[in-house]
Amino acid sequence: MSAGWIILIVVVVLLIAIALWLVAVYNSLVQLRNRVANGWAQIDVTLKQRADLIPNLVATVKGYAAHESSVFEQVTRARAVAMEAANNPHTTVAQRAAAEDALTNxxxxxxxxxxxxxxxxxxxxxxxxxxxxxxxxxxxxxARQFYNDVVLKYNNAIAVFPSNIVASMFGFHEDGYYQVDQADRVVPTVQF
Structure with missing residues (x-):
């Protein structure tokens, strides 16, 4: 075998190894991106279940405390805002978190x-x-913890070398964490 054939074989093997590495990194990034989407879907489903439960809870409390109308209005408004945020495809994670935190309060x-x-x-x-x-x-x-954990893994995979090269080549972008607004970190006051 001549030196030319050996060089050609080495180059072909290197190209195949690089192609396999690119495929493996791309596939792992896609899997992480899909896990992020799944994590958000799990939050979304659970928040919907909570929103569906609230009218029954309010109706039950109303039967005993009908004169507490401001509290019922606050819950009803917060639920409406949260449902609107859930149904708007342009709502960001931060906006959705703020609406859900208002409902929690x-x-x-x-x-x-x-x-x-x-x-x-x-x-x-x-x-x-x-x-x-x-x-x-x-x-x-x-679900929020799971989502944030998956977002961390995904964002790390996009940022570290050498997978950041593949991420930038194929348009992978960092995702946002589910965070609480600074205003919502304050313990709410209850007024009767």
Missing amino acids: ALFNLRAVAEAYPDLKANQNFLQLQGQLSQLEERIAY
Whole structure:
């Protein structure tokens, strides 16, 4: 075998190795991007379940505390804003997080109103709805954590060398984290 053939074989093997590496990196980036989308979908589904539960919870509390109309209006408005954000395809993760955090704060106020009514706290329907809401809140917290973990992996894969070369070649862009607004980090005040 001549030196020319050896060089040609080495070049072909190197080109095949580079092509296989490009395919592997591209596929891993696509898988991470899909996991980010799946993580957001899980948050979305759980938030929808919570939004569907809220009218029943409000109706139950209303039966006992009809004069607390400002709290009911706050919950209703916050739910409407959250549903609008959920249904708008142009809503960013940060905007959606802000709307959902406002709804969480309104639900906190609703729970505080319920604490003032012992008969309501003993109502089986209220207890069941409250339990479902607590389970959904736990699932939302887990889904947010999962989403942020996947976004971290995806953003790291896009930023580190040498996969950042492949990411820039094929148009992969960083995703945003599900974060709480600074204003929502303050403990809400409950007013009766």
